[in-house]
Amino acid sequence: xxxxxxxxxxxxxxxxxxxxxxxxxxxxxxxxxxxxxxxxxxxxxxxxxxxxxxxxxxxxxxxxxxxxxxxxxxxxxxxxxxxxxxxxxxxxxxxxxxxxxxxxxxxxxxxxxxxxxxxxxxxxxxxxxxxxxxxxxxxxxxxxxxxxxxxxxxxxxxxxxxxxxxxxxxxxxxxxxxxxxxxxxxxxxxxxxxxxxxxxxxxxxxxxxxxxxxxxxxxxxxxxxxxxxxxxxxxxxxxxxxxxxxxxxxxxxxxxxxxxxxxxxxxxxxxxxxxxxxxxxxxxxxxxxxxxxxxxxxxxxxxxxxxxxxxxxxxxxxxxxxxx
DNA sequence: TTTCATGT
Numbered sequence: 001x002x003x004x005x006x007x008x009x010x011x012x013x014x015x016x017x018x019x020x021x022x023x024x025x026x027x028x029x030x031x032x033x034x035x036x037x038x039x040x041x042x043x044x045x046x047x048x049x050x051x052x053x054x055x056x057x058x059x060x061x062x063x064x065x066x067x068x069x070x071x072x073x074x075x076x077x078x079x080x081x082x083x084x085x086x087x088x089x090x091x092x093x094x095x096x097x098x099x100x101x102x103x104x105x106x107x108x109x110x111x112x113x114x115x116x117x118x119x120x121x122x123x124x125x126x127x128x129x130x131x132x133x134x135x136x137x138x139x140x141x142x143x144x145x146x147x148x149x150x151x152x153x154x155x156x157x158x159x160x161x162x163x164x165x166x167x168x169x170x171x172x173x174x175x176x177x178x179x180x181x182x183x184x185x186x187x188x189x190x191x192x193x194x195x196x197x198x199x200x201x202x203x204x205x206x207x208x209x210x211x212x213x214x215x216x217x218x219x220x221x222x223x224x225x226x227x228x229x230x231x232x233x234x235x236x237x238x239x240x241x242x243x244x245x246x247x248x249x250x251x252x253x254x255x256x257x258x259x260x261x262x263x264x265x266x267x268x269x270x271x272x273x274x275x276x277x278x279x280x281x282x283x284x285x286x287x288x289x290x291x292x293x294x295x296x297x298x299x300x301x302x303x304x305x306x307x308x309x310x311x312x313x314x315x316x317x318x319x320x321x322x323x324x
Numbered sequence: 325t326t327t328c329a330t331g332t
């Protein structure tokens with residue numbers, strides 16, 4: 001009798017232990033799979049916070065993965081302007097436009113400590129060598145029929161212009177050279193002049209205020225037709241037909257160092273064209289609603305911007321004007 | 325600081 005009870009207790013104990021162990025390992029496995037999925041699937045990212053709530057056991061998170069998740073949440077702090085074909089990189093997030101073979105938008109979070117001191121002038125010194133070793137390359141995470149190739153840009157007459165600027169990223173600079181982060185830009189008078197000037201301005205803002213969020217992307221601007229309708233015309237380069245945007249935008253959010261300081265927001269739109277050397281960047285300030293209208297994006301999840309941001313608001317925006 | 329052209 002006694003020994004039969006003992007045997008029963010041992011059997012039951014073993015069964016319960018095995019069950020708990022099995023449940024634990026299955027839960028551990030499922031959680032890790034979910035953490036991996038979150039890296040590639042924006043939907044999984046959004047629902048993960050709900051799923052992660054149901055934690056029966058305390059499971060140590062994969063350190064590298066959770067660091068990546070923290071970084072992602074940091075970069076996208078002000079929301080996703082769109083959710084089309086999201087690609088995650090170490091230091092920036094990008095939404096890819098398969099039809100045009102150019103990104104919809106790229107988002108970066110720049111910090112003064114990560115930027116270093118080399119960014120203040122437009123004269124390169126020392127660091128140039130590290131960049132010269134990096135080569136442009138197609139992004140294999142895009143299906144080949146939607147992918148831009150090096151040959152598309154060769155002899156096209158256009159520069160391979162960075163959206164997330166190479167100069168913004170010291171440690172993961174190589175990732176900015178994927179063609180997903182590249183768009184055809186007029187070289188002289190734009191990419192190597194006014195656009196570069198804007199990028200330097202953004203880096204200087206970062207060095208001065210410490211923390212700046214940047215959204216960058218293309219615009220394909222419609223023109224008025226004589227019959228009262230509109231039409232869009234833009235070039236495409238190479239056999240993959242990579243679209244040449246008519247304009248590029250940058251939306252900046254400068255975070256204040258003051259304890260109660262509002263973040264400051266401003267937006268720029270520049271035509272992808274030869275721009276005179278002596279321009280004032282302020283002339284290209286733009287109402288963010290125009291960018292949203294033309295690019296089909298929505299910034300800050302549609303929140304009332306005036307409530308959260310101080311901003312530099314142009315009285316009359318240039319986007320509606322025709323640039324020579 | 326942006327880039328291009330040429331080759332293996």
